[in-house]
Amino acid sequence: MSLADQTFVAMCKDILENGVSTEGEKVRPHWPDGTSAYTIKKFGVVNRYDLSKEFPAITLRKTAIKTCTEEMLWIWQRKSNNIHDLKSTVWDEWADENGSIGKAYGYQLGVKHQYKEGMMDQVDRVIYDLKNNPFSRRILTNIYVHEDLHEMNLYPCAYSMTFNVTQKKGDDKLTLNAILNQRSQDILTANNWNVCQYAVLVHMLAQVCDMKVGELVHVIADAHIYDRHIPLVEELIKRPQYKAPKFWLNPEIKDFYKFTRDDVKLIDYETGPQITDIPVAI
Template identity: 70%
Template sequence: MSKADKIFKEMCRKILKEGIRTEGQKVRPHWEDGTPAHTIKKFGIINEYDLSEEFPIITLRPTAFKSAIDEILWIWQKKSNNIKDLNSKIWNNWADENGSIGKAYGYQLGIKHKYKEGYFDQVDRVLYDLKNNPMSRRIMTNIYVHQDLYEMNLYPCAYSMTFNVEGDQLNAILNQRSSDILVANNWNVVQYAVLLHMFAQVSGLKVGKLIHVIADAHIYDRHIDMVKELLKREEYEAPTFKINPEIKNFYDFTVNDFELVNYKAGKQLKIPVAI
């Protein structure tokens, strides 16, 4: 079976068994009909994926591989905060009349900062250090910028990456303040697994481990029965991940440079999204 399926199932069982319900508490998210969207939440989930062994996409239900990559390129490569630069509609609920999501995500990654070597934005600083100072313990990004939060239409969920090189292997920790487990958990895992592959390839490194740290891992009340259904589903073998080996420049990657071979998954669910 896919190791990602095993990790996902263990996480869901842990949340359902040990989690705290938010009914009776004031919560920000709501359903489309205006009803408060309550959760079962578990603090401090840590999942480890060894990308050298397999690509961590679940097979219990399909994860939209190409759309997930399109969004991660929108944020990290285009450094955009406008949905007009994005092919999917996942950000429409948080965009203003001009398509902007405010000073969030890609906007923060594109701001240039002064270093002793010159001016870099956060992405270019990672690329510089991986090539010129790979043993550094300071290869990090952070888009949770407090002075700009009031101008963000949604506070960043996945907000920080820490990169670390061991020998010729690139590892990373993804820090996430909040994760909608059914809707977005594997979507984010797939995105940052692809991102780690990208950084490794253009830096002449092999891909290693992705550690996913989630502060508030939650299952929404209207998702509980769907999660329980997934826990009963058959798992399939993990697909083979392919990345175009000819790409040596981070900014040359396109969605078409990534492929999953033999991706088999269970039936898709119609999932309501809390906003």
């Protein structure tokens, strides 16, 4: 059975059984009908995914690998903050009349900074260090820029990636590991979506830097299930679990900026039915 399924089910059970309710608190999120959107939450959830063993797409329901990859590339490759550069509609409610989400996400990754080696943005800095100084303990990105928060239509949820390279005894290639830090996550709508996005990112960076993939560690400060999602989650985690799919990444691509959504594929991906009409708190 899929290790990602087991991790997801254990996390959801822990939140439902041991989490804390925010009911009665003054909360920012609300439902489209104006009702406050309360949650059951756990602080400091940490999940580990060994990408060398399997790709962490859950099989309880389908995760749209091409769509989530496109969103990741919108942020990390195109470094865009405009929804007109994105085919999906997941960001539409946060965009202004021009399609901008403000100085958030891709915008921050595209800002160039002065380093000893020259002017680079954060993505190019990561790639530079992985190729030239792979054992550095300083390879990371951070898009939670306080001076620009007032110009962001949504504060970043997944805000930092830390990369760490190891070399296993006897291996000719280095192994790329990463930590994804997230301040807050809606578990039903976004958990496996984000896990798959950043698993793809690690695979892509490892390939262009001639490395193997290792662990992806996901740290969530506020892992929550919304009140109107509880019955959906309870049904989801009781479903049959299947074998993890095989992940395919186009081996011809050696430049991170050449990847497209069509360069990823999940093979033998058997899943339960999709959950439709999930209410989304705003």
